[in-house]
Amino acid sequence: MLPDALAPETRRIELLLNLQHYAEAEQLIRIALAQQPTHAVMLGWLGVCLLNQHRPAEAIPILQRAIGHAPLNPQLHGWLAESYSAAKDFFAAEAASREALRLAPEQADFHGLAGMVLLRKHRPKQALRAARTGLCLDPAHKQCLTVQARALADLGQTNVSAPLFAPVLVDDPLDAFAHANQGFNYLDAGNFRAAQLHLHTALQQQPDNAQIRAGLVEALKNSFWYYRLLWQGGRWVTRLVRRTGFFALEADTRKIIAYVLQIPLLFFVWGWAFAHGFFSNIGYLSIGFRLLLLTPLGVIIILTLAGALLQSITLTLLRCNPQARPYLSSKEILASNCFLAGLGVLAVSASARFAGLLF
Amino acid sequence: MSADLQPLLDALQFSPDNLPLRQHLARQLNAAGRHQEAETLCREGLRQHPTDDALRLSLADAYFASNKHSAAFVVVEELLDQHPDNAAAHLLHARLLLAAGQAAEAREAYAHALEINPGLADRDLGQALEAAAPAKRVPTPAGGGYRPAPAPDEDEPSAQAKLLGLERPKINFSDVGGMEAVKDEIRLKIIHPLQFPDLYKAYGKASGGGLLLYGPPGCGKTHLARATAGEVQASFISVGIAEILDMWLGNSEKNLHQLFELARSQAPCVLFFDEVDALAANRHDLRQSAGRTVINQFLEELDGATRSNEGVLIMAATNAPWHLDPAFRRPGRFDRITLVTPPDEPARAAILEILLRGKPLAPGVSTAAVAARTAGLSGADLMALVDGAVDVCLRASMRSGRPLPIEQSHLLDAAKLVKPSTKEWFATARNYALYSNEGGLYDDILVYLGVKKPGGA
Numbered sequence: 001m002l003p004d005a006l007a008p009e010t011r012r013i014e015l016l017l018n019l020q021h022y023a024e025a026e027q028l029i030r031i032a033l034a035q036q037p038t039h040a041v042m043l044g045w046l047g048v049c050l051l052n053q054h055r056p057a058e059a060i061p062i063l064q065r066a067i068g069h070a071p072l073n074p075q076l077h078g079w080l081a082e083s084y085s086a087a088k089d090f091f092a093a094e095a096a097s098r099e100a101l102r103l104a105p106e107q108a109d110f111h112g113l114a115g116m117v118l119l120r121k122h123r124p125k126q127a128l129r130a131a132r133t134g135l136c137l138d139p140a141h142k143q144c145l146t147v148q149a150r151a152l153a154d155l156g157q158t159n160v161s162a163p164l165f166a167p168v169l170v171d172d173p174l175d176a177f178a179h180a181n182q183g184f185n186y187l188d189a190g191n192f193r194a195a196q197l198h199l200h201t202a203l204q205q206q207p208d209n210a211q212i213r214a215g216l217v218e219a220l221k222n223s224f225w226y227y228r229l230l231w232q233g234g235r236w237v238t239r240l241v242r243r244t245g246f247f248a249l250e251a252d253t254r255k256i257i258a259y260v261l262q263i264p265l266l267f268f269v270w271g272w273a274f275a276h277g278f279f280s281n282i283g284y285l286s287i288g289f290r291l292l293l294l295t296p297l298g299v300i301i302i303l304t305l306a307g308a309l310l311q312s313i314t315l316t317l318l319r320c321n322p323q324a325r326p327y328l329s330s331k332e333i334l335a336s337n338c339f340l341a342g343l344g345v346l347a348v349s350a351s352a353r354f355a356g357l358l359f
Numbered sequence: 360m361s362a363d364l365q366p367l368l369d370a371l372q373f374s375p376d377n378l379p380l381r382q383h384l385a386r387q388l389n390a391a392g393r394h395q396e397a398e399t400l401c402r403e404g405l406r407q408h409p410t411d412d413a414l415r416l417s418l419a420d421a422y423f424a425s426n427k428h429s430a431a432f433v434v435v436e437e438l439l440d441q442h443p444d445n446a447a448a449h450l451l452h453a454r455l456l457l458a459a460g461q462a463a464e465a466r467e468a469y470a471h472a473l474e475i476n477p478g479l480a481d482r483d484l485g486q487a488l489e490a491a492a493p494a495k496r497v498p499t500p501a502g503g504g505y506r507p508a509p510a511p512d513e514d515e516p517s518a519q520a521k522l523l524g525l526e527r528p529k530i531n532f533s534d535v536g537g538m539e540a541v542k543d544e545i546r547l548k549i550i551h552p553l554q555f556p557d558l559y560k561a562y563g564k565a566s567g568g569g570l571l572l573y574g575p576p577g578c579g580k581t582h583l584a585r586a587t588a589g590e591v592q593a594s595f596i597s598v599g600i601a602e603i604l605d606m607w608l609g610n611s612e613k614n615l616h617q618l619f620e621l622a623r624s625q626a627p628c629v630l631f632f633d634e635v636d637a638l639a640a641n642r643h644d645l646r647q648s649a650g651r652t653v654i655n656q657f658l659e660e661l662d663g664a665t666r667s668n669e670g671v672l673i674m675a676a677t678n679a680p681w682h683l684d685p686a687f688r689r690p691g692r693f694d695r696i697t698l699v700t701p702p703d704e705p706a707r708a709a710i711l712e713i714l715l716r717g718k719p720l721a722p723g724v725s726t727a728a729v730a731a732r733t734a735g736l737s738g739a740d741l742m743a744l745v746d747g748a749v750d751v752c753l754r755a756s757m758r759s760g761r762p763l764p765i766e767q768s769h770l771l772d773a774a775k776l777v778k779p780s781t782k783e784w785f786a787t788a789r790n791y792a793l794y795s796n797e798g799g800l801y802d803d804i805l806v807y808l809g810v811k812k813p814g815g816a
Binding site: 012015016019020021024203204205207208213326327 | 600604634636637640681682787790791793794795
């Protein structure tokens with residue numbers, strides 16, 4: 001319980017948090033903390049304010065301090081897990097969510113949270129287990145429903161996951177959360193038209209949600225037949241890589257491996273450049289280059305490059321569509337610009353060569 | 360009694376300009392306990408004779424009897440400001456203060472009323488005052504009696520009214536630099552309908568409803584609202600986030616009603632709600648169902664369901680119009696919505712002039728040149744710019760051992776360091792304008808960002 005001295009201010013802060021006025025709530029909380037710097041709930045709320053203002057790195061030490069004063073408060077561990085998750089430190093997030101679950105195993109919220117963290121660590125089986133435990137406690141728990149649907153999709157059971165949110169939409173036809181999840185489910189199931197409709201409705205309700213926008217762009221890209229092939233291929237590769245346990249590694253380790261894997265790509269590009277006499281006329285390298293093409297690694301590299309090229313083409317085509325253009329991010333526009341610039345360079349060099357032949 | 364008054368009411372209907380008859384009838388209606396009718400009668404009369412003391416006193420009486428204490432306070436205190444020797448007003452003031460639990464002040468007011476007119480002695484009131492607080496004599500310069508309440512400055516609203524956020528702005532649109540487009544829009548949307556109601560009616564345009572100003576923080580929405588009040592020489596009531604929170608926590612519906620009553624009693628009046636999204640939040644998003652009753656009350660007051668909002672300009676400001684309950688945007692409520700963008704070049708030059716006023720400036724400092732290099736900066740950002748320039752100048756002064764004036768280069772260097780704080784807001788606003796722009800509500804944002812041509816599809 002909060003001490004009487006803080007009670008009226010506490011109600012104001014609760015109200016501001018409820019109204020999502022996090023900046024104003026933060027100010028009041030800091031004033032209250034000046035009187036009682038060790039107040040665990042106030043510290044926790046400060047963490048929530050910082051987290052909701054996209055400042056998870058600042059929220060983490062505050063929540064750790066709060067936990068130091070009230071180590072048995074499961075909510076504080078939950079907020080810490082959310083902050084770690086927002087800061088993309090999924091190992092620490094998993095540890096914090098486990099602690100919250102240990103302290104309050106009867107709360108579906110923490111099962112949903114644990115499931116979400118496990119999903120982000122690419123461990124869908126464990127995430128599904130956590131979600132189902134949470135749904136036993138609260139069958140309508142939105143986060144648990146989401147985790148369940150996403151985990152099933154990741155496990156390839158898209159037919160099971162797709163209709164999971166239909167009952168929620170019957171109750172509230174404008175529920176952005178349910179529309180977004182339903183959209184992603186349809187995306188995973190390959191029903192791109194339905195995915196577009198649901199994600200579009202979700203984006204109307206939550207225009208600032210980058211994940212929904214990205215999902216909608218993905219659904220729009222899949223209206224091109226060749227992109228659908230690329231999409232299926234990409235999903236197949238993701239599942240393959242998941243089986244290797246690559247995604248379960250720590251973020252830093254994954255980064256190092258990804259950099260190391262890029263080295264052959266570098267060799268490939270250099271080989272291609274040498275083979276075509278970009279740097280010299282050492283023609284014998286072209287033999288090595290041709291041999292490299294025959295290896296599985298060479299095939300993967302070519303497919304990756306082809307994929308990147310198709311991505312750029314698709315983005316450029318979407319850009320030409322006035323209905324789809326507003327949904328592209330600045331990065332996607334940049335990728336399209338780079339592609340167009342490359343195309344321009346090729347066109348100029350081809351014209352120059354053609355002119356050379358003529359004259 | 361009501362039958363006795365009917366001939367008088369008929370007579371007044373026949374000759375509504377008969378002031379003595381109206382004054383008499385108002386007193387009689389109050390005496391007969393028909394306070395609502397008395398109130399209407401007084402308000403109609405005050406439109407023609409806004410300074411008539413008898414009508415104002417009867418109006419205050421009617422408010423007091425109907426438990427509209429805040430409104431009564433405002434009327435009585437204004438009356439006392441102008442006529443500190445009005446004994447009846449002092450008597451009513453005493454009653455109001457006693458009802459508000461300010462027994463000591465009530466005693467003073469009662470004593471002052473008796474000092475002016477001993478015939479006003481009221482035994483019940485006297486006993487109530489005795490019971491409420493022990494007598495406390497305050498020596499006057501003359502040495503005896505009770506000291507009358509000091510008459511406040513005539514232009515300043517009373518303390519009670521100030522508590523309720525009432526003020527009389529001394530600024531108008533000429534004090535708002537630049538922003539001509541926004542000012543024109545305000546003129547067209549709310550000032551002209553108030554000034555030329557018949558013309559608007561002739562064209563079938565409704566003159567009621569409110570105006571919602573939205574835009575990034577620190578761009579002068581409150582300043583514009585205050586200037587609007589000054590422009591129409593109206594009273595101004597500003598309700599900030601703190602008052603809104605109090606409304607949620609305390610007697611929410613009653614507080615809100617009193618606020619609207621105060622605005623109606625002060626008509627013409629601009630009632631301004633800052634950060635209105637805290638009061639008009641989307642009911643779908645609210646976790647507490649208790650808050651919905653406040654929203655419903657707000658909607659009722661906006662509609663003028665219980666009392667007409669004639670002469671009350673309702674303005675509101677928000678940084679997040681998308682969080683407002685859609686019900687607030689229906690006709691007659693905040694159906695007119697205006698984007699307040701960061702200050703344009705003339706406005707920035709004007710703001711810089713104000714910020715640099717009183718500071719030592721080198722000859723040749725041109726605020727216009729600085730304004731030209733600070734596109735996108737808000738008023739708050741410009742303040743940071745001037746602070747930065749002053750800091751640099753102070754450091755240079757410390758080093759040289761003599762005070763140096765602020766140079767143009769100091770301002771231009773500081774301008775390079777200040778990043779527009781409105782950028783983040785526009786990133787969010789752009790998404791809402793692109794993906795959730797029902798009926799082109801946020802088209803102004805797209806036009807400002809250059810995504811859409813003005814008036815284009």
